[in-house]
Amino acid sequence: MDLERERGITIKSHAIQMEYKHKGEEYVLNLVDTPGHVDFSYEVSRSIAACEGALLVVDAAQSIQAQTISNLYLALEHDLEIIPILNKVDLPSAKPEEVTDNIVDLLGCTPESIIRASGKTGVGVENILTAIIEKVPPPRGNLKAPLQALIFDSVYNPFRGVETYFRVVNGKINKGDKIKFYSTGKDYYADEVGTLKLKKQKKDSINTGDVGYLITGIKDAREVKVGDTITLSDNPTSKPIQGFEHVKPMVFAGIYPVDTEDYEELRASMEKLQLNDASLVFTPESSAALGFGFRCGFLGMLHLEIIQERLEREFDMTVITTVPNVSYHAYEKKSSDKVIKVNNPSDLPDPTKLDRVEEPYIKASIITKSGYIGAVMTLCIEKRGEITNQIYLTSDRVELTFDMPLSEIVFDFYDRLKTVSRGYASFDYTPLEMRVSKLVKVDILINSNSVDALSALVHTDNAYNIGKKMCEKLKELIPRQQFDIPIQAAIGTKIISRETIKALRKDVTAKCYGGDISRKRKLLEKQKKGKKRMRQVGNVEIPQQAFMAVLKLND
Known part of the structure; x- marks a missing residue:
């Protein structure tokens, strides 16, 4: 993917099959490369569900990262065989001895069992393949049993x-078989089956333990x-394969086509993208400002950016993204035990009926150099975090654990963390629970009309500050018109901040040279009335960058 090369990260997991000769015997290895970033953890969980073993690859120059630990725990929960590997040992900045000690502390293995390797020079690659054959158990399954195959990608x-990618757990699948998908109950014919090499290879059948692809001619992505x-x-x-977890979206945002006529085309593009990225969740919604679009659930801010980029690159869809927010639980006074899920600020009940609002909290794990502890703590406390633990992994590497509201890390937390730690901090999080919080809905009014796409649910302590910054940012981005445009931030009916974009004015008094002042005043009064009338009927176009500007309020 071009996007992966540009950003230097893995976005999609990729499965591949290879043959390898070891001690005179031919072995078939099915390998999956997965992303490491926390926003793509669903790709990792799907791959782990289809595997028997995992390679724990640690960079010899950067040591253990926070996401490495969380993905390791995920693999251990599924009882996978872990093979530790020290990669990039050829780099001048590599610290193999120090990083080996870190891996030993983390896994409890012996230093000798850690394989030293380099993808660049090829050192240790044969040792890795030998370790896979000797340590990872072969797939278990019964060839005679009825067919059971797990879909892990498409x-x-x-x-x-x-094109469906699957792993056969029991039985076998032949070309031309009449197959059924368990959840939909629909029947299809296996037009083509094969294995995933560098190029797809057609086969007559795929047996137990193998990974392959299936083409049935299905046109509907759903x-x-x-x-x-x-x-x-x-x-x-008789029963489907168990243990496959469902995706839990963390961040919600609206995605709308720039032209309302492209709505159906956007739906088709989202469905095709969902095939390839199952962690994308979306439902239709409409906005007074933007028309028809979709409310989408993402695993994090990077995930949101990647989806927007992929829609534009792969499907030529130019979209508008609204302010991202998280999912809250609201309770009304008359029925305090009935949960109202609030994915959109406009879903929040009237403040007079509201009993309480709960927001999701996360357990944030940050690994950084000991010299940056103060800066990282200051940032986390500013974001309403509470420190729960501090562990020194080595003399100069420390792991900090915080309980934080998810809404606080949605916007600019990750970028600011990298800035205060000069790129040395790694960040990972796991959901905790919902906690009661003082939240208010900040509305943005442009020319006295509320723009629902810019509304945000924020903590009471931050409401004034965020409202003021949003008004200032919008004043910079919205182009001037022939009339004054007031930009206001409001909580309910109370205006908390205001900025005014001044009108473009024609100098109507230019033709009055000399003469009585009353002539000039008359012309200015006439212009004033015209501007007032214009403001009542005028429409304000809000540019696309105004919707995304809210994410960069601290820039």
Whole structure:
């Protein structure tokens, strides 16, 4: 993916099959490369569900990162065989001895069991492949049992329909078999099956323990669900494969087409993208300011950026993204035990009926150099974080644990963390629970009209500050008109901040040279009335960058 090369990160997991000769015997290895960033943890969980072992690759120059630890725990929960690898040992800045000690402390293994390798020079690659064959158990399963295959990924091919990637747990699948998807109950014919090499290789059958692809000519992206079980129509399995977790979106934002006529095209693009990225969740919604669009759930801010980029690059869809927010729980006074899920600020009940609002909290784990502890703590406390633990991993590396509201890390937390730690901090988080919080809805009014796409739910202590900054930012971005445009931030009916974009004015008194002042006053009064009338009927166009500017309030 071009996007992966530009940003230097892995976004999509990729499966591949290779043959390897060891001690005169031929082995078939099915490998999956997964992303490491916390925003793509769903890709990791899907891959782990389909695997028997995992390679824990640690950079010899950067040591253990926060996301490495969380992905390791995920693999240990699924009882995978862990093979520790020290990568990039050829770099001049590598610290192999120090990082080896860190891995030993983390895993409890022996220093000898850690394989030293370099993808660049090829050192240690054969040792890794030998370790996979000797340590990772072969797939378990019964070839005679009814077919059970786990779908772990899929892509959309405009010529052939949906290509489904699966791993056979029991039984086997042959070309031409009549198959059934367990969750939808629909039957299809296996037009083509094969294995995933560098290029797809057609096969007549895929047996137990193998990974392959399936083409059935499905054109509707909604019929294929990641985590579903494939079985045979004539001899179906009695139960689907268990243990596949559902995605939990963390951040919500509205995605709207720039032109309302492109709504159906945007829906089709989102469905095709969802095939390839199952962690994207979306439902239709409408906005008074932007028309018809979708309320989308993402795993984090990087995930949101990547989805927006992919929609523009892969599907030529120019979209407007609204202010991201998280999912809150609201309770009304008359029924204090009934939960109202608030994914959009406009869903929040009237303040007079509101009993309390709960917001999601996370357990944030930050690993940094000991010299940056003060700066990192200051940032986390500013974001309403409470420190719960501090552990020195080595003499100069420390792990800080905070309980923080998820809404505070949505905007600019990750960028600011990298800035205060000069790039040395790594960050990872896990959801905790919902906690009661003092939240208010800040509305933005432009020319006395509320713009629902710019509304935000914020903590009472930050409301004035955020309202003021938003008004100032919008004043810079909205172009001047022929009339004055007031920009106001309001909580309910109370205006907390105001900025005015001054009108473009024509000098109507230019033709009055000399003469009585009353002539000039008359012309200015006439112009004033015209501007007032204009303001009542005038529409203000809000540029796309105004919706995203809210994310960069501290710039």
